[in-house]
Amino acid sequence: MIKGIKGVKDILPEETPRWRLIEETARQWAVRYGFQEIRVPIFEVTTLFARSIGASTDIVEKEMYTFQDRDGTSLTLRPEGTAGTVRAFIEHNRNADPLPQKYFYMGPMFRHERPQAGRLRQFHQFGVESLGTSDPRADVEVIALLWRVLMDLKLPALTLEINNLGYTADREVYRPVLVAYLTQHVEALCGNCRRRVETNPLRVLDCKVPECRAATEAAPRLADSLSEQARSYFAGVVAGLDSIGIPYRLNHRLVRGLDYYCLTTFEVTSTSLGAQNAVGAGGRYDALVETLGGPSTPAVGFALGLERMAMMLSETAPVASPGSTTVYIAGFGSLGSATGLSALEELRLAGIRAVSDFRSGTLKSHLRQADRLGSRFTLIIGDDEATKGTAILRDMNTKAQQDVSLTSLSRDISPLFRAP
RNA sequence: GUGGGUGUAGCUCAGUUGGUUAGAGCGCCGGAUUGUGGAUCCGGAGGUCGCGGGUUCGAAACCCGUCAUCCACCCCA
Numbered sequence A: 001m002i003k004g005i006k007g008v009k010d011i012l013p014e015e016t017p018r019w020r021l022i023e024e025t026a027r028q029w030a031v032r033y034g035f036q037e038i039r040v041p042i043f044e045v046t047t048l049f050a051r052s053i054g055a056s057t058d059i060v061e062k063e064m065y066t067f068q069d070r071d072g073t074s075l076t077l078r079p080e081g082t083a084g085t086v087r088a089f090i091e092h093n094r095n096a097d098p099l100p101q102k103y104f105y106m107g108p109m110f111r112h113e114r115p116q117a118g119r120l121r122q123f124h125q126f127g128v129e130s131l132g133t134s135d136p137r138a139d140v141e142v143i144a145l146l147w148r149v150l151m152d153l154k155l156p157a158l159t160l161e162i163n164n165l166g167y168t169a170d171r172e173v174y175r176p177v178l179v180a181y182l183t184q185h186v187e188a189l190c191g192n193c194r195r196r197v198e199t200n201p202l203r204v205l206d207c208k209v210p211e212c213r214a215a216t217e218a219a220p221r222l223a224d225s226l227s228e229q230a231r232s233y234f235a236g237v238v239a240g241l242d243s244i245g246i247p248y249r250l251n252h253r254l255v256r257g258l259d260y261y262c263l264t265t266f267e268v269t270s271t272s273l274g275a276q277n278a279v280g281a282g283g284r285y286d287a288l289v290e291t292l293g294g295p296s297t298p299a300v301g302f303a304l305g306l307e308r309m310a311m312m313l314s315e316t317a318p319v320a321s322p323g324s325t326t327v328y329i330a331g332f333g334s335l336g337s338a339t340g341l342s343a344l345e346e347l348r349l350a351g352i353r354a355v356s357d358f359r360s361g362t363l364k365s366h367l368r369q370a371d372r373l374g375s376r377f378t379l380i381i382g383d384d385e386a387t388k389g390t391a392i393l394r395d396m397n398t399k400a401q402q403d404v405s406l407t408s409l410s411r412d413i414s415p416l417f418r419a420p
Numbered sequence B: 001g002u003g004g005g006u007g008u009a010g011c012u013c014a015g016u017u018g019g020u021u022a023g024a025g026c027g028c029c030g031g032a033u034u035g036u037g038g039a040u041c042c043g044g045a046g047g048u049c050g051c052g053g054g055u056u057c058g059a060a061a062c063c064c065g066u067c068a069u070c071c072a073c074c075c076c077a
Helices: A016-032 A046-053 A058-062 A082-091 A136-152 A168-184 A191-199 A201-206 A210-217 A228-243 A306-316 A334-349 A363-372 A383-388 A406-417
Strands: A043-045 A065-068 A074-077 A101-110 A122-131 A158-164 A262-270 A278-284 A299-305 A326-331 A353-355 A377-381 A390-395 A401-405
Touching: A016 A101, A016 A122, A016 A136, A016 A306, A043 A046, A043 A082, A046 A058, A046 A074, A046 A082, A082 A101, A082 A122, A082 A299, A122 A136, A122 A306, A136 A158, A136 A228, A136 A262, A136 A278, A136 A299, A158 A228, A168 A191, A168 A201, A191 A201, A201 A210, A228 A262, A278 A306, A299 A306, A326 A334, A326 A363, A334 A353, A334 A377, A334 A383, A334 A406, A363 A377, A377 A383, A377 A406, A383 A390, A390 A406, A401 A406
Parallel strands: A326 A353, A326 A377
Antiparallel strands: A043 A074, A065 A074, A101 A122, A122 A299, A158 A262, A262 A278, A278 A299, A377 A390, A390 A401
């Protein structure tokens, strides 16, 4: 038997209603906030991701699905959505259009990781990018959108945390200060963090190991090394969130895993998720457009993990059965089944959801099918009815039956499905 | 990449200290008199016990390997 790939899942019909709810909610809020949908390719040249995400990040170093095209160029299945969106923005000269350009996207992403709860190799994200505004209110707008989507879906136990990463120059001031402190306390750090002191000291602050957390409790804070400009920008974000009532927590340890972030970063986690507890996260990335060869353009964005949202939603699954709007056609006997087929088509053309089971040859088995499918009505057409040019319409709840004429079928049945 | 748990019917799982035709519930198909569903009763289909070796008179069970899957580390949405 040919099986699916490790970490790549089928979303079966029982789950798709939940997915549609998530997607439609996200789309609706994005549009309300003035974002437009963009659809970018699922694969790009490898250098795009290496340059944007950061060559020394885990994603680029060991998680990308990279392969050679027939002409030898290196291509990669997108591990996230920002790079492609920014590439499209540059390539199509969208900065020549009225700014800001605000996009949202939805679709599969690919990362070669070891699968676990809430982590797959093909997973799905909804994301937004707001390009061209360097006002704190743009950050607030994006965070608000993120929060509203999650609130609308009533996802449980959420916390929004934000932090100020400052400008690149600020971090360069802070880095040696932090490294000096960490070197004094190396013995207290976990093995991983000892290595990180060299490679990526900021991430030590984000370590979950209790010893590391204790050791860095008294560490000098990035906030104290920030320029006046960075501070006042962040103050604007915080004030904006306050004024529109978005609840957040400051977390000076919050460090994102992608290199392109600066200033505002944020993350929403849920305690109902397991180890992979981040539902959505994002931040500002003012330098990225230029890094990728475009005009200097400030930007903010976020991404939401759709699988993780679906996991949380399943606890309060609001799946409605479609049966309440269905007519089941029970056509049996040689003439009856032929007539049933045309009745099916007629109702469908009239906009009514009509189904039948072509394996059923007896009225009894038809009714069992109709019941199992949860159909609201069954239209019975045996040979007798077919010769008379009529059918019996049975209400499956009340068992009331009435004759209907086959010549006026859709006209007679349509009113039954009007909203009361 | 590292660690731990689990692999028996479509699904959820039993299966005694190794013992002969491997079970249940749900689901599926059919029947309970001729054209009327759900309940009940009856019957039926469906399993290389993940795979490959080994121990043994005998393995679903014990041992080794392997694969898959789940969870965790790591990392991230």
